[in-house]
Amino acid sequence: MGENREVVSLLYLHGVGNGDPRDAWRRALDNALQDAGYPGLDEVEVIAPKYPDVLRTVDGDKTIKIPPVTTPRLSAADQRDVRRRVERATAELESILGEPVPASPVGVTDSLAPIVLRVLRQAHNYVTKPGIRARTLRMVLDELPEEGEIVIVGHSLGSIIAIDLLRRLPPKLTVTGLVTIGSPAAHPNLHEDSDRLEMKLPVDHVGWWVNVWSNGDAVTGLRGIWRHFPWALDLQVGLGLDHRTTTYLRAKPVATAIGRGLFGSLTKELAIVEGTPDVALNSLEVRLALWLAYAQFLRDHLKGATQERFGAALRVVQHEVLERLIENYRTDGVRIPQQLLDLRVSPTGLIPEGPSDRDLPRPKPLTQLSKEEAVLALVALATANPVRPYEIDVPDDVRRQAFHDLTVWMGLGGGLGENLHIAMQSASKAVYPVDQWKLWVGIGIGAAVLVAGPIGLALAAPAGLAGGAAIIGALSAFGPGGMVGGLVTAGAITTTGAGTIAATLVSSSSTAEDVEVTVIQLLTAAILRSREGLEQDLGVWLAMSEIQRQTGREVARLAAYSDEKAPGVEALRRKARAAERAMAYMVKNRLVEGLTDEEPKGEEPFEE
Template sequence: MTGQTQTLVFVHGVGGMISRENWLGPLSESMVRAGHSRPEKSGIKIMSIRYQNSLTEPTDGKPPAETWHGRSDAAAHADFQRGRHSAERLLVQHRYDPPLFGLEDLQPGAPLLAGAVEKLSRLLREEARRYRTDARARASVGRSVVGQLPDQGRAVIVAHSLGSVVMLDLLKKLPPDLTVDRLITIGSPLSLASFWPFIKPGGDFPHDRVKSWVNVFDSLDPVSGGLGVAHLHPEAVDAAVHVGSLHRLVSNHAASAYLSLPVLGALVGDALYGVPTPKASTSDSLPDRVRGSAWMPFLLASAYARQLSLTCGDRRTRWRGRFDTARSTSVRRLLDGVNDQVLEQPDAHPVPTESDFLDHAAHLVEGQWDDQELVPLVIGLLLGSPVPPFRLDIHRDHQGEALVSLLNRVRRRGSDLSDQRFATALLESLEDAKDALGDSSLRGFLLLGGALVLAATGVGVMAAAPTGLAGAALLTSTLASFGPGGMVGGMITIAAASGAGSALVGAGIAASGAEQAAEMRAFVRFAEQLAQQSPERLASAMRGVLATVLVQERLRMPSKADQLRQVVTQALASVVNEQNLHHELRSREATEWEARRKILLRGLEFLDRRFPSPGRDLVVRAVTKESGELTLSAKERQALPHVDRPAISS
């Protein structure tokens, strides 16, 4: 924005122009409350667009010519998405804020209220009908509005009521050197799509000319019909607000009512002034502060997402623009979701910054896990979307290249195992695990996100888990979804279910030291809760744990196949019992329990084929041997498992 003139533009609605005091006064106050300077005291050019005379007394002439043609490029799309998500964050922050001041409480009787509503409706019908049906009036309004707009520079436009229709109608006819940083429509009747046949929903949008569009509407606003516009115009971000109660039905449409909302001040201030840009980081200024280990899996996921961006290649700039927008939005949503809860937890780990996630994640997790501990966590990364909750297609070769780059940055040094071989084993094992379960329609990366999170203190557990939290206690708590953290929950679930308990230490989950009976109860409850997941989520978790033991086999790591077999067997017992009960009662849920049973049986059959159990073979031999003693060779004795239950804590 530096060096270019900035203009704040207000476009009136039905009934004609309101005074500058009545629209700028409320807006200026709401901007101050949002932490911004008053525009009238900040060198911002302020402009009120008037068009009512052109509508009611039109002059002859052609409509303004289109100045925008074709499609926006990839960079413009990426810039538009950044503006969109910036607006969404502001809406979340201010969604409960009431109007700041001064709107009178109108409490008329029913006849007076009906008369006021009728007057407003009549104005809308008369003026909107004329703009819709009178081509001469529409052309006259267009010439007038375009002629009043700045010829160049940058603008933030607030368009009220019918003014929102006028501005959308003119988006491709704006002065070519004028950039609209944010279009804000308030009280818009654009939801009445059939009334505006000349505005085609879903058409090409000038992303390079209009950087973001936010539509603010009150559900009690009669002009908006109580509806947003994003269902017709996906470029818009809808912001549902509530200015007042039903007895203020008419005032709810007033521009001053909308402009007195803090969210309007935040939206306008953000577009005019922006926020301070973080200083570019250098290798000499990498953060070295110790972060709570509960954040480590989140940081690992962010490190992987960054490598996907860096290894994208110059030929996929459009994809990278979308991916980077999704990456930053995912991190911001994660931080927005946990900050308040972390403040309420005195033992909470410090929250990493946005820059920690986006720029320094690999540095912060470097050497955190050994290769065996990394396996289930990376498998979880590959199954889940790297930018949850968004799901962007990633080519297998690109995935492999990013994975090698990630391993090179986060593994502990000293291993003879190359990053390339490690990555290949991970990817090949995951493909084998998908084949083992058979149903190719259950796409793992679409399923794991949000599937399983081990929650001890409600939403935000990964941020709030104190270092000494017992592993058994955590594993016995509720399995829940945690928005962007769902992928991380899947990572930890795979680590636990595949017996890689030591990986949990790196996730801020310490060994419990509980007695054997307590640990056994924890294991049983964990398996039962695993069985409670939907068939899709259970299938995804099964892919992850099977892939983990396959990697262990390929890379000659200690195998956890026998421990995994016991988890699956315990979960299967729980599922079969529940399925039988649903079947007996003729419950409609019986079909889902049957699907769970098939998933677990496939997994168990694969384990028995690929990793034969010495103990199971011994039982078969003992039962089928007709006579004589059963003896074991030294090799067979050595192959017997040394534990009789999965170790769910290290």
């Protein structure tokens, strides 16, 4: 195993029925653990109390009191820290367990009704009859150690008992992970007139919670438990109509979650990968380094709790982007620069010898880019949210300071960063009738300029994995959706690429905001080139001209029959206005050679 620690104990809580006197659940789990690559249960202390007789009683012994809640009330700051710690662990586990099974009708039949009713009846009795509840909890608590670590597995009604138990455990007993399977906890009648099962926020002594339900298991209500327990990870599997615990325990995601809780990671937190030393970074890798440097400069200038949140979010995104990129490189047989491997981090930050969120590994200074080469890459970064999908407001003065630090780090001088900041503000005010700098930059909705650069690749989040990264064709990923921190390979916009960019933006799949922000990016690049005395790129003008032409044609085509204020037509007009305003600014400020809005002087007839 990748972690050096003692094997923790396992608490198994059964559901309705006879309590599984032959422990068939144990044999099923033992085999499933070994199939998943973990040790079996031979060396694990297993605690499996039997309480079927208690559940069948009318109301149990009313003289036995319900065990008291032992979890302390947390301050807002402590609760925030717990929530982030649990979310980190949950996100890591989610990436290991894989994608849920797509929802599909299995054909629940009336023959299952008796099973469902029996489970729900006993579950309702448990939560509403204090005698049954108190005696069951006491029986379980009497078998638990006073301290140490345990993994709790609860099936069916046992999941309800497990949830109820979480806040009543001995104070020195830590729950490494909770796995609930076939749980009826989503049923509304178990939550009526009582909040005893409600836990909207994670508790301090629980590492993570995975709830696994089958898309044919009617006991679960064919849904997860997120509504009542938002911090639990709901995972859907396809087990047919089966509700048996042995079937659930044989499912690979269930065995993997339990195995990870008992034995830790199958491999080290960061798998050892041999890098290639002294190899220059390619275009994609350079922009990856720029993104990380910019994000870390932003964090450096933030203060207090905002800095802490930003650093924690950056750790998660940095881990996901790098690990996915490295995995893709390994799959494709691409050499991996050692500089890239040196930037890897643990997703949780729980490794004692690992860096803290304030001391994440930084990329080496990049001095190989000229100002001309850096313009579009800087604009793409400056108009993006570097910790996407997390939304953290970054003050304008912090961005300005980060721009300065970034361009100094690149060996291009702090003046370039100052001019970038000025160009961004000027472009924003030119395109929008009012300054909406914070609206579109602060939340990072900007559509990164994706063009056919040297590699034509971008990092974008795959569906279902917030913040992850996969290499895809740049033009096919045009638009803001799923971009990881605005990391792009924005090469020089060429004359041949203008039409493609315009066609993508004019399409109905791109919003007016996509076009406005992209136009702002293009205009920012033109203004920055002007302030730095660099040669203008005619492709910028041609791209905006083509946007205006294509949107104008679409407006004319649709307006002939559509309502005057039809939303689609209005969106097209808004796209056209963005390009028109940017082009007017470029002409007025002489950003395009040979174009001016001045009146001609004298008579200078054209020669034929």
